[in-house]
Amino acid sequence: MCEQLGVSTSGYYKWRSREPSAHETQDAQLTRLISHFFKALRGNPGVRRMHAELAAAGHRVARKRVWRLMQAAGLQGRHPRAWKQTTVRGDRPVPAPDLIARSFTPPSRTRNGAATLRTSKLGTDGPMWPPSSTYTHEL
Secondary structure, eight states: OHHHHTOOHHHHHHHHHSOOOHHHHHHHHHHHHHHHHHHHTTTOOOHHHHHHHHHHTTOOOOHHHHHHHHHHHTOOOOOOOOOOOOOOOOSSOOOOOOSSOOOOOOOOSEETTEEOOTTOEEETTEEEOOOOOSOOOOO
């Protein structure tokens, strides 16, 4: 095997017997923390939320590292389900009957047959119009 990989036999046994590196040790610690937070948050958080939780706990970790550790641990956040249309019309839909039979039309904008605008004032005999400086047609 060492010949195929191009490494010396003594190098392989030295690599196999050495202690894990500081990075590997920190990865193991972070993976335990991520698993703990994941269970505490009922399996909902994704990478961004987990990154925020680790930052709140005082651990400065890159988001890509959190993604890598979560992927290695098999943890994945829940995503909201896509909206799915449940009622699909047929080729010839039948209109629903009006069971209430109520009129939803707004009341008329006139009062006593005269239009009421913002410029009119309500008098005793109906709306009073302000004097106009425009052309008046006399009959």
